[in-house]
Amino acid sequence: MRKTLADWRPAIDDAIADLVPREIDTDYLESFFGDPTYEYDPDGIQRALSNPIWDLLDRGGKRWRAVLFLVFIEGFGEDPAEYLPYACIPEILHNGTIIVDDVEDGAAIRRGEPALHHGYGQDVALNAGNAMYFLPLKVLADDPADLPADRRLAAYEMLTYELNRTHLGQGMDICWHNESEVRATPEQYLEMCACKTGCLGRIVARLAAIIADQPPEVEEAVARYAELTAVAFQIGDDILDVENSLGRAGDFGKEFGNDIHEGKTTLLVIHAMQQSDSEQAKRLQEILNADSNTDAEVREALEIIEETGSLASARERALDLAAQARAEIEPLEFDDETGRKLREFTEFVIDRDE
Numbered sequence: 377m378r379k380t381l382a383d384w385r386p387a388i389d390d391a392i393a394d395l396v397p398r399e400i401d402t403d404y405l406e407s408f409f410g411d412p413t414y415e416y417d418p419d420g421i422q423r424a425l426s427n428p429i430w431d432l433l434d435r436g437g438k439r440w441r442a443v444l445f446l447v448f449i450e451g452f453g454e455d456p457a458e459y460l461p462y463a464c465i466p467e468i469l470h471n472g473t474i475i476v477d478d479v480e481d482g483a484a485i486r487r488g489e490p491a492l493h494h495g496y497g498q499d500v501a502l503n504a505g506n507a508m509y510f511l512p513l514k515v516l517a518d519d520p521a522d523l524p525a526d527r528r529l530a531a532y533e534m535l536t537y538e539l540n541r542t543h544l545g546q547g548m549d550i551c552w553h554n555e556s557e558v559r560a561t562p563e564q565y566l567e568m569c570a571c572k573t574g575c576l577g578r579i580v581a582r583l584a585a586i587i588a589d590q591p592p593e594v595e596e597a598v599a600r601y602a603e604l605t606a607v608a609f610q611i612g613d614d615i616l617d618v619e620n621s622l623g624r625a626g627d628f629g630k631e632f633g634n635d636i637h638e639g640k641t642t643l644l645v646i647h648a649m650q651q652s653d654s655e656q657a658k659r660l661q662e663i664l665n666a667d668s669n670t671d672a673e674v675r676e677a678l679e680i681i682e683e684t685g686s687l688a689s690a691r692e693r694a695l696d697l698a699a700q701a702r703a704e705i706e707p708l709e710f711d712d713e714t715g716r717k718l719r720e721f722t723e724f725v726i727d728r729d730e
């Protein structure tokens with residue numbers, strides 16, 4: 377019997393544990409320094425690097441990027457068990473981006489606990505996040521599945537392109553955040569998300585397609601599926617942030633009114649700005665621009681978002697993107713079970729409560 381999505385979780389966690397050192401011991405240090413002439417304190421480096429990384433990883437996370445990779449691998453006729461280390465690539469990259477993102481956004485809480493920079497300081501958090509961009513490259517360098525050289529090169533080229541595009545999207549998000557007025561259109565928001573969130577989805581799909589030696593048109597179709605689904609996921613994330621703050625969703629692991637406190641330009645905010653009267657728009661902008669807000673002010677902003685129908689409109693947009701994602705994979709020759717899992721996944725990204 378083929379594994380369900382949840383069945384993969386322990387194997388993925390084991391593969392992550394194999395890749396990311398929990399203990400920085402003398403052997404690990406010597407693998408970088410050769411025969412050190414200087415006495416290093418492994419405990420100090422442990423505190424500065426492994427501890428923050430494992431603090432975040434041990435808090436959980438859904439690991440859907442690794443699971444989706446395995447679904448593709450299986451759908452392409454390969455044995456997922458053989459490619460578990462490669463499933464860690466998008467997952468570890470994702471964990472690195474959320475550490476950095478939390479510093480950039482000044483986030484308070486991540487996965488229900490203080491964001492890493494609060495516990496470890498910005499310097500340590502940033503170094504840990506950056507290390508997580510490079511750790512996964514070790515999988516391609518070690519190449520436990522012994523991939524042909526052209527596929528390894530294609531994987532490096534793909535990662536280089538998609539990670540640069542991720543940072544372009546993040547740059548757009550940061551710029552909008554620093555502006556005193558919400559000026560982005562819904563279409564620009566979707567483009568920004570296609571980069572900042574969609575590219576990690578594309579990495580998941582393209583890596584599986586490259587490993588399984590799929591033709592370029594299949595690689596692009598699954599990449600489009602994953603990008604559209606990831607953008608729908610991002611909109612779902614923005615909706616959950618509001619729903620959670622309105623007390624209607626489960627524990628999302630973030631602070632009350634997180635996106636409002638951070639002054640984020642989300643699809644909901646863009647829609648609310650366009651649909652509200654000038655008084656409401658002015659007030660929403662003031663709250664978004666403020667350095668700090670009381671709970672009552674955050675609630676006021678949430679009410680404007682709600683009254684302007686922005687939650688329903690964003691949900692409709694996410695559903696439409698999910699339908700587009702399904703259309704991308706329809707012509708591909710996946711077996712019934714893979715097709716079903718991929719369709720179900722586009723529903724999960726919108727109808728989730730964490």
Ligand SMILES: CC(C)=CCC/C(C)=C/CC/C(C)=C/COP(=O)(O)OP(=O)(O)O
Pocket residue numbers: 436437438439440473474476477487542543546572573609610613730
């Ligand atoms: C370059 C850079 C810093 C880019 C940052 C891009 C970024 C943080 C996008 C947000 C993606 C997102 C919705 C994360 C939550 O994922 P999730 O709900 O799957 O998280 P989980 O692993 O906790 O489940």
